[in-house]
Amino acid sequence: MTSLVNSLRNIRSPAQRLNRQEVWCLLRFDQLDSTIETFWSESKVTSFINVPKNRSKMEMGALSAQGVPAGYKATKNKVEGLPGRHAEQVLCNNFARLLADYKKTPQIVEIFLSDSPCLNASNAENGFPQGCAHKFLQLANSYTTIPSWRIYYEQVYAGNNDREVPNSQQSINLLSGHARIVIGMIDPTLLT
């Protein structure tokens, strides 16, 4: 079993990240390392056939099962101009299935992120609203029997020329205002 520290070390290694914009996300239930799941953001022009080998099958499944969304044109192996899903969005799309696999209600859901959640940049999808902060609020509000949601990020999401910083701060404030959510930076002792 891979420990949380090792999982974080692995996912943060330069070899893992396809580009600097790529966002990673780890999910853990009840602080059990055996439950760790990994999610990546999808690049803007997404290939749904040539998915990189080091990305999870879950993500591949999520992409290929959807096929080409309405209004987008597929070339040989790409959907041109399709906005990529954010890592948090991929997590939200898979959350119900992960809960079903776990077979009980977690008392603690921990989410570790390279970047703090966006306010409104990710698309509305699968009944979740626009923006990853709003998606997480909906998740917490949908699963009221989960008492503790803990969201940790390595850096505040800044976007191009730091344009997203005020929005990111608003996201953090929104989430920290929820009674069952705590949000803060990743404990530096976990980032060795």
Ligand SMILES: [Zn+2]
């Ligand atoms: Zn986002």
